[in-house]
Amino acid sequence: MRLDGKVALVTGSSQGIGQSIADRLAKAGAKVVINYRSHPEGAEVTVKQVNALGGQCHMVEGYCNTERGYSIGADLGIVDDVRRLVTESIEHFGQLDILVNNAGIEKRAPFWEVEENAFDAVMNVNLKGVFFATQAVTQYLMKTQRPGKIINISSVHEELPFPNFASYCASKGGLKLLTRNLSIELAPYGFTINNVAPGAIETPINTNLLNNPAQLGALLKNIPLGRLGQSNDIAALVEFLASDDADYITGSTFFVDGGLTWNYQEQ
Numbered sequence: 001m002r003l004d005g006k007v008a009l010v011t012g013s014s015q016g017i018g019q020s021i022a023d024r025l026a027k028a029g030a031k032v033v034i035n036y037r038s039h040p041e042g043a044e045v046t047v048k049q050v051n052a053l054g055g056q057c058h059m060v061e062g063y064c065n066t067e068r069g070y071s072i073g074a075d076l077g078i079v080d081d082v083r084r085l086v087t088e089s090i091e092h093f094g095q096l097d098i099l100v101n102n103a104g105i106e107k108r109a110p111f112w113e114v115e116e117n118a119f120d121a122v123m124n125v126n127l128k129g130v131f132f133a134t135q136a137v138t139q140y141l142m143k144t145q146r147p148g149k150i151i152n153i154s155s156v157h158e159e160l161p162f163p164n165f166a167s168y169c170a171s172k173g174g175l176k177l178l179t180r181n182l183s184i185e186l187a188p189y190g191f192t193i194n195n196v197a198p199g200a201i202e203t204p205i206n207t208n209l210l211n212n213p214a215q216l217g218a219l220l221k222n223i224p225l226g227r228l229g230q231s232n233d234i235a236a237l238v239e240f241l242a243s244d245d246a247d248y249i250t251g252s253t254f255f256v257d258g259g260l261t262w263n264y265q266e267q
Contacts, residue, residue: 001029002243007093009033009086011076011133012103014042016203017153019049020231021100021238026050026068028239030098033089034071037103043071076103076129077121086136097146098242099137101130102153106168106205119167126171131178134193138186147190149242152179153234154195154253156261172197176253183251192250194241199257201229224259 003025013022014036022032023046032050036043050069070092074085090096104126107118134150141148157165158172175195182193200219202210206228209215220226233256240246241254255261 001027002245003098003239004029006030006097006242007033007089007095008098008100008242009035009089009096009133009137010100010102011035011085011129012037013046013100014039014071016205017198017201017231017234018100018102019046020235021102021153022046022069023049024232024235024239025098025100025242026053028243030242031067031093032069033085033092033096034069035076035085035103036071036073037075040071040073043073047071075125076133077124079128079132082129082132083136086133086140090140095144095146096137096140096148098149098151099133100151100153100238100242101133103129104153104155104171106165108164110164111166114167122167123171123174126168127174127178130175134182138189138191141191142189148192149246150182150186150191150193151238151241152193152195153238154179154197156197156199156255156257156264158195158197158253159261160264179253180251187250192241192246194246194249194251195253196234196237196241197253197255197257197261198234199223199229199255199260201231201234203231222260222264223257224263227258229256229258 008025008030010022012018013034022034026032034043034046047069074081154175155172157169158176162169179195
């Protein structure tokens with residue numbers, strides 16, 4: 001399998017896109033650290049799914065351990081938590097090769113009503129958390145002289161306006177340029193970094209949309225392929241970018257949106 005012998009950390013992988021990514025990477029042969037903040041029960045579901053895949057054992061104190069998944073609770077908006085998450089991931093599986101920065105939040109409000117704590121919450125998880133998780137993994141990879149893959153789950157809103165979500169757009173726009181900058185800075189060390197930018201994906205975060213036929217219908221008119229995306233549409237691309245097949249790709253954003261970005265009209 002294309003990720004045999006690799007260990008991946010997927011932030012925010014207790015549900016939705018992150019859960020699908022963790023499952024997909026495990027099916028490709030990787031061992032996976034599943035991260036959660038407020039849904040430990042979802043993380044345990046992901047762990048069970050991953051461990052059910054089995055795999056080659058690694059020896060731990062004389063015993064054959066076939067564990068493929070392990071969960072760690074951490075808030076990506078707190079730098080100390082981010083650093084602990086990376087450290088514990090390495091300690092548990094003995095190495096780390098792939099970081100998927102998936103955790104993210106959004107808060108709806110007209111720009112003129114956004115409060116500082118709401119702005120900070122979005123930026124802390126979506127941008128600062130990514131910055132310092134990537135830094136911690138980079139420090140480990142440099143120290144151990146290992147190649148590495150970093151994949152950020154961005155959004156079409158790193159390009160598209162999204163009224164009433166100014167802080168979210170700012171965080172994803174910042175992520176776009178951070179990725180481009182790091183692709184240059186980290187390339188001499190053998191690390192690649194790319195963004196995957198989902199469009200409208202059928203996940204728990206979109207429950208209200210899925211239950212509003214008028215809003216859903218208007219959105220689908222903006223999507224040339226005529227449907228919402230599925231979590232596995234994102235996970236499949238992440239698997240590719242995490243593999244050796246993507247060794248010559250860095251600093252890029254890949255839109256997974258059914259054509260939405262180039263056909264978008266704000267309603």
